[in-house]
Amino acid sequence: MSNGSVDNVELVNDAPRNGSAPGPRRRATAESMAAQQREISVSEFFMKNRHLLGFDNPRKALLTTVKEAVDNSLDACEEAGILPEVWVHIEMVGENRFKVGVQDNGPGIVKKQIPSIFGKLLYGSKFHRLRMSRGQQGIGISAAGMYGLITTGKPVKIISKTSIRKPAHYFEIQIDPKKNKPEILNGKGEGVDIPPNEEGRKYIADHGIEWVEHYETPEGQKPEPLASGTRVTIELEAIYKRGRGSVDEYLEQTAIANPHVTLHYLDPDGEYRTYQRSSQNMPPEPKEIKPHPYGVELGRLVAMLKDADGATLSQFFTGSFSRVSPAVARKICETANLSVRTSAKKVGRGEADALYKAIQETKISAPTTDCISPIGEENLLKGLYNVVPGEFFCSATRPPAVYRGNPFQVEVALAYGGVSNVKKVTLEALREMLAESDARTLRQFIISSFDGLGADAADRILKAAEMPNRMSPAKLKKGAVEQLYHAMQHVNLSEGATMQVLRYANRVPLQFQPAACAITQAIMQTNWRSYGLSQSRGSLPNGPLTVMVHLASVWVPFTSESKEAIADYPEIAKELRLGLQTVGRKLGMFLRRRLKVKQEVERRAIFMRYLGEVAGAVSALNGSDRDKVYADLLRVAERKTKEADAKFDKHGRRVETPEEFGGNVLIVTHESPLPAGGAVAS
């Protein structure tokens, strides 16, 4: 993986060979070419390759910007131990121009660091340590700022406050792509301090930025001021569109995986939404770990050896790696035919190679796993329950495992039943979505706008609406929209629906490239038919269900820098499969029981239906008392279905207890829309 280490970016062309053999006329000389050979800055490289960072199109640029900012905010809050509260404001300032403001209640940033964090690519705290966090490389937010600068010419505006009494620091920064260095535009290149008073407020308003000063509190209570926090405002060229892959979706999915976070979201249409936290407990702080010997490649090992200041090999191994005791270090050195007292600095290339091979041959215990903080089964249930409708929820957290020396942990949660997104949409929202859509046909519009809808479901909606498949969404008349809306509300989609998959890596939703992702692969390779779902070979199962998969790791192996898909390591695939099977089994139990209940209810209904007729006929035949015969028969019928009787409530539904499923299962009945956690058995 090219983790964007600076060395890799020095792209120097190989000079063409200029052999003595007579050939075609020379086009350039080594000297003339040398004139063109120069260093490429990281910033320039990414400016040309912005798709690598998730800025391939205007719509995705908006999402990536919000995402990088929110991820940074959440990381900062969690590291500081503050329950995160994040405000996301997106404002349309012109055609295809948006102003994105993201504020958190985190610890704030010291003045000196602000320009580098927001104005320099590959600058950050997370790259060099092995610790579970959302961000990894230190590219994201600076790249977003750079993108804004390229497309609108406006600088990134940052306000950060570290304490309630101290002034806030205000910076307007733009990145110099050639030097990969921040340029501060305001305060004569020094930034400005805004005092925490009326004057400061006015200053903020004058510069077209907002600053949320108080937490939202119920009316009548004294508002609690924000002690610290950071707000970044980026203006960029973008397109705002709802549906799959949108900012709305990202925030919703973030809320699911982070039940301890409160999100406030003001969308470009002026609609304000709040995802309230359902858990007051911070996830446990993940510990930082040293690399595990198995996860280190030869090149890295050589670099690490060089950096070791005069240490012996024994000291080097025990000090730089986790799980290496002096005994293990000696074993490695013995296998490599080196003395433990050799100076690490003096180890040559060949010896390093021997050391590398020795490491692979030596048995070293797996890395500690307390560096990972999973969401937890209970919080998974809460998060999913709050956002996804359903009748049955269950979750499973796998024990930690290791790939290439990196600890990781898989969590899976599942929601079954409930209403599809299609039914939740309002007529107004549908109108807007239709107006915004660039889909060529209605069918395409439906499939791409709503999650969990396949081609089959779209066809059925359109058939119910009596509209041709190929009709263009833009050509819909006013009445026709209502017709479509009506069809969407009334078509039974639970059969045609395909599984909705929510993928997460370190609590960050992955919204793109589902097909390339190990999670999707694992779901498709799982046999869901044995759990009572229908599934065609090599595809997602069908049914009204949502599956959420979370991979937590100190180093998530993404397939690209834009962090959209997880690489398919066999160890990860195995854990994913086991996790999916755990929730699948629980779902299978639920579905089988539900089927049984349905059959029992039917059985009883059929008996009851005929009892009256039988009693009447018997009475006509031998003159016995009809009512008495009926009563007798009824008693027999009740005795016959006695077993079923005990498990029915008054609505003829079977009363189920989550305990039967072995914990971490939530069953929602229609009578009691219980509060989250109400029926969680752990």
Next chain:
Amino acid sequence: MAKKKSANSSSDSNRAKADPAKLSPQDKKTLGSLTGLADGVVDLAHKSRAPHMDVPSRSLSNARYNKTKRYIEMGNNTTRRELFNLSQAKSYMQTLLVSSGCKQLIEEGKTTSIRGLYYLLKHTIDGTKEETFNDQAESDPIIEDVEVLLNALREELHVYASNRGTMVGNIIINDSGDEIDCSRMGSGGYNIPSIVEPEVVQFVKCSAKFILHVEKDTVWRRFNEDKFWRKHNCILTHGGGQPPRGVRRLLHRLHNELGLPIYCVLDNDPWGYYIYSVIKQGSINLAFESKRMAIPEAKYLGLRSIDFERCNLSNSVQIRLNDNDRKRAKQIANYPWFKDKPKWQKEIKKLLDNDFKLEVEALINKGISFVTETYVPERLEEQDWLD
């Protein structure tokens, strides 16, 4: 199976009790077994046990050929029908409904068609949208079930099938008090009723020497028009294809009570063979009635598969056998009562070799009255028939 919709939906379908009619001893016996059926239900229900009934099964597996009696008999297998069994609950209810309907008919001294009984019992079940019977196809087998269950004949339950089949010939009968001379029936003939039990039909005087049974109406008309029965002093009947119970029962009575031999003139195809087989050995479905219907002595006069060459017929009267015919012919050849008869095996083999079938009407190819003036008299003269 004899069933056709003679829409005799008499208006007596109201459940109000009419004046109790005078009951015959047979009626009393039937009523007794009907009451017994209900008593069993009351008894079991009272003991908190699930009611059930054991219906003798009317399937191929429960029908066997009795070699000494030479007809199909019903075995002892029964099928249990339970009220508290999902797949049987409805038919259980229906069986009791049919029983109560029959009781009503007997008590009121009336009879009705199977279609009439269907309408009598059809109603919407209280509190549902479900009908007790969706169509007649549901009620007809239940009526047969009740017949075997109570060991009572359909007539004894006051239910009849539709009339089909006609008789003409030198015989005088008494049908429900009316004396009928079957030699004076014009071109239409006497319509054989569904119930021909001695209480209804008595033979007054018969001078005929044998019975000629033909397959269907068109052939029967030819024979009647040519006054074949007068010339040969016989009784001429047809059953409109597969003869209904009434016709079979009447043939049985004529054969056994008056000692008249029976000759059949049927089409030369598997269906014709099967009609003969049913007249002779009884049918699987009505195996329980074989002893009252089967006529093991009945003879198969024609048409034969050799007739195409024998009568020198034109190619154009051939009808190709289809796959179904061929399959059916092989099945029939394997029936136990045909299996040991080399003549029959030869006959069926010849049919398959021919790969075509012949209808009786095909003989018209040789002349309009060829069948009545030449074909049948010759066969009778030569005693050339299959047994």
